[in-house]
Amino acid sequence: DTGVSQNPRHKITKRGQNVTFRCDPISEHNRLYWYRQTLGQGPEFLTYFQNEAQLEKSRLLSDRFSAERPKGSFSTLEIQRTEQGDSAMYLCASSLGLGDGDEQFFGPGTRLTVL
């Protein structure tokens, strides 16, 4: 399967713990995006990378959130000192990056539950 993969698929943690999620994009894709989706809502943009450069961050991305994409390949999203409000599905997407509106391909997501 050459689609976007995300690990883990599910994560249950206690409030105050740190968690890290990984996203492996489609291999030739230059752009990588993180979104968050809560129940009854559409995905909300968190941040995006062009190769290894983080070019845009949402105001939703508080100081407790950090994302990296070393070497322009896989990406990690870390949440420090998790709060119950962080419970959500975290989606990763990637795109070729050839133009303005190129299609984003989504992974299956990581469902985070903060107890």
Next chain:
Amino acid sequence: AQSVSQHNHHVILSEAASLELGCNYSYGGTVNLFWYVQYPGQHLQLLLKYFSGDPLVKGIKGFEAEFIKSKFSFNLRKPSVQWSDTAEYFCAVNGPTSGTYKYIFGTGTRLKVLA
């Protein structure tokens, strides 16, 4: 700020009924428009997209959408739904003139097709 509105949150139809899902966006510049579908237990998949040209776009599985610039709308249609169309449908927009590639999603429409 950019926003996307999907007016129908839940739709129930019988097989062979026609479908129209509304999507309106607010954005002053040139936009790219997308419809994604999420089948139960699966990840988001692209149904169709509009970048430019013919405002009537055809997608996979018999879906089509019409871009009406004057109404800021991009409604999704299907002449005859099947039980397998049961899914959640998301409209999304990005705005290349602002230099941002992130998607702004609507809240989604959950479609249930009765056999």
